[in-house]
Amino acid sequence: MDELYTLDREVGRGSYGVVFEGHMAKTGHRVAVKRLPCSNPESIELYLQELWAMRATAKNHVNVIALHSCLLQTGSRSLKSLKPGKLPLPLVEAVLKGTVVGPQRGQERSKVSSNTPRRCNSASRLQDKTNTLLARAKPHPREKSTGSDSSTPRRPPSRATKRSAQQQEEEEEEQSGSLRCLALWLVMEYCDGGDxxxxxxxxxxxxxxxxxxxxxxxxxxxxxxxxxxxxxxxxxxxxxxxxxxxxxxxxxxxxxxxxxxxxxxxxxxxxxxxxxxxxxxxxxxxxxxxxxxxxxxxxxxxxxxxxxxxxxxxxxxxxxxxxxxxxxxxxxxxxxxxxxxxxxxxxxxxxxxxxxxxxxxxxxxxxxxxxxxxxxxxxxxxxxxxxxxxxxxxxxxxxxxxx
Structure with a gap:
């Protein structure tokens, strides 16, 4: 069963990431969604520490923020749900090697649209309704311009739709173990009182x-x-x-x-x-x-x-x-x-x-x-x-x- 998280507005921005207020489309339940761009090994190490600690708490204490799910952005349109207890190996490799790993051909694409979370074949997806998520984003050259916001992720009309060349590239990269991780998305409980x-x-x-x-x-x-x-x-x-x-x-x-x-x-x-x-x-x-x-x-x-x-x-x-x-x-x-x-x-x-x-x-x-x-x-x-x-x-x- 697909879960849809919609981003409503930006509520916080720090040295390492951006936090959005959002909600689950099916239930209307509010959530906080934190985007952590995986641009350098030092930041990635902090992200993995945060993910590991939040998983360890496992929603077991009312006074510790609860993590609902974690998504890995692997392409301009791809989000993958991380299984409980698993860490994304490309990010672990980046920390150990001291360099962000990934194919060179994906780097130019990520400069344009790495901030746009779109579902390709993941169990969850994000829909962006903010004005701040990708104000400078441009439509992908393979996409036709429409009247809607080009930075807003859209569900493919059918699972049987023919895969794009970009999607095929990303699947090949994943199979070869060289998949580039663009960002981690942490979906957490929302706190309406602020800090x-x-x-x-x-x-x-x-x-x-x-x-x-x-x-x-x-x-x-x-x-x-x-x-x-x-x-x-x-x-x-x-x-x-x-x-x-x-x-x-x-x-x-x-x-x-x-x-x-x-x-x-x-x-x-x-x-x-x-x-x-x-x-x-x-x-x-x-x-x-x-x-x-x-x-x-x-x-x-x-x-x-x-x-x-x-x-x-x-x-x-x-x-x-x-x-x-x-x-x-x-x-x-x-x-x-x-x-x-x-x-x-x-x-x-x-x-x-x-x-x-x-x-x-x-x-x-x-x-x-x-x-x-x-x-x-x-x-x-x-x-x-x-x-x-x-x-x-x-x-x-x-x-x-x-x-």
Missing amino acids: LNRYLLSRPPDADRNHGVLLQLCSAVAFLHGLGITHRDLKPDNVLVCVTPKGPVIKVADFGLSKMSSAVVNGERCRQHFSSTCGSDFYMAPEVWGGLSYTAQADIFSLGVMFWAVLERITFVEEGTTQEQLGAYVCKGRWLMPLGEALWENADLQLSVPMKRAPRPLPPPGPAMCALLLDMLAFNPDARPSAGQLEARVRSALKQDSD
Whole structure:
């Protein structure tokens, strides 16, 4: 049974890809569709990490974004559904060889129409209704111009229709193992509340809502760490929100920098050490700032920065941008310094929790929560609580401060 995903509008654009709001034509169910162009080995490696991590979560946690399906764009009109547990071998080869593999004859075609997802013989297809997907796309030289948008994929009138020369070329390339992969398309659940910055900062401060956000984030990260997934880029931009009658449902998303470990010793998962300096400045742990090896405990530091900012509604505007963001920091004169960087420069730095600000939009966190925040933001990773301990400690701190 064919599934048709229709792209309605662009909702986000980043360094690596574009996200569209879309829907399933048969059910009307809204989805988010993320296009990741496979143009270089470095980007492809991040895409495969994201795909592998999202598959590992397998829609098993309400606070982690769910992946519905993954499509591989193999030609200007071809989309192939990836089977569960399988990775596209040409992309794996590109990462291992350090070069994008594929036939030269397909490269000129991809310059014109690689952004146009069209179904040829796949189990799923995408129909583009946006003005942004391929504004500069030109009709394929073999196609006749019509009154409709030439960038809009159309289903062939019949499966028995004679295959085009291009389709035959692509099938031959696939059989020979030299098929060029133009892009990955990830079809995910849609979150109508936007990211955590947008959701919280567009509403009046509310302590109960903030506490719910903290507890859901604890649950999500404990689930991920239990699977051996270290996110490595936790920040409000990478937390999405679904608005429901019972309140916001938080979804941790964007696993492009995540790493997985499956090693288990004595019934417990090993603390795998990482060396790549990655993440976002205002949320990176001091050991990451210092270029040291680090573990999943770096995620706990990132959560600590987010928790502090959410509880006290601390915001900043990063240099070169105009968007207000949630995040805690240290003031150095007229400049803001990320907490991780400040602690790396001075491991004995005493953080002022709660931050002294006037006027306060919310009551400051109580003594128990302040103590927990300081533990999460400890310079020594081993002094921070584990993800498995965190939710219970947050509940206990909130209860103590309310008594």
